Amino acid sequence: MATADGSAGLRTGEVAEQAGVNIQTLRYYERRGLLAAPARTIGGHRVYPADTVALLGVIKTAQRLGFTLDEVAELLETSRRRHPTPDLRQRATDKLAEIDAKIADLTAMRAALADVVAARCDSLTNCTCADCPFPFIDISHLTEGSP
Amino acid sequence: MATADGSAGLRTGEVAEQAGVNIQTLRYYERRGLLAAPARTIGGHRVYPADTVALLGVIKTAQRLGFTLDEVAELLETSRRRHPTPDLRQRATDKLAEIDAKIADLTAMRAALADVVAARCDSLTNCTCADCPFPFIDISHLTEGSP
DNA sequence: GGTAAGCCTGTACCCAGGTACCGAATGCAA
């Protein structure tokens, strides 16, 4: 079996193994619109193009970095349709702000945790050590609203 | 009604409102071990110590920054028991590494997104613009394994 | 003491993101 681009196709199990995901997850992503419905053998078995593995890598990465599956699906859908809308750019810009906020939060948390470690703090709420940095300095007062 | 430390107690609705959480969430956190079972009125209504609101702030912040409720619960439980184990310090150290990894991922993603914006890229997978930074440069090759 | 607001328990449900299991059909190699 060969695909449009001439490369050999992959079966479900091969894709799943190479991408490190569950087979069920592939079908789930297909239902969710993240993976286009692949070609089929005469018998009905899926035959994926070889770059599906890379695509799954993109999906997993985007997801791990805070995009929901719906967001990824939309982004990919927009990509597939190829109308050169400023959509991706706009979304990327929006996401950039979100990511900056997350980085800021994480950086603040990092600092607080580093203080905890440095202060040899032993409790989150009742620490007996002097100069306890936890938890009422800045931990409670970080930016709200990007849960 | 007064609490052990002499401050006035708060009712469920007051705590929920001040902390910006749902009333049901308070009971949920109690079941999950994040909030200690509070005192009760004779009639059975919960009476929370005043610092519960701050505690909820800590919980929400920790959660938003990547700690699961179970992790927060364990941390708080350890705190309550007061045996000065190096537990918090150890966990904080571990979490520090996790947070550093996340920051690194986010920073990489930020850079990629910034490139997308700068390059006026219009597609996630088939971008026609020259110098397309998306998605097969570093997006797919970030650190795996802290989903 | 009446009454409305607030709270009680219990159970059920929601969303996201998957996983597991079923019995039947297919693929492939010996």
Added chain:
DNA sequence: TTGCATTCGGTACCTGGGTACAGGCTTACC
């Protein structure tokens, strides 16, 4: 051609983190 591994579709279930009732009791205030 036989036989075992894979895959099929469908449906049910799982975890995490909550939310939403229902039906009854308690508090607060006039």
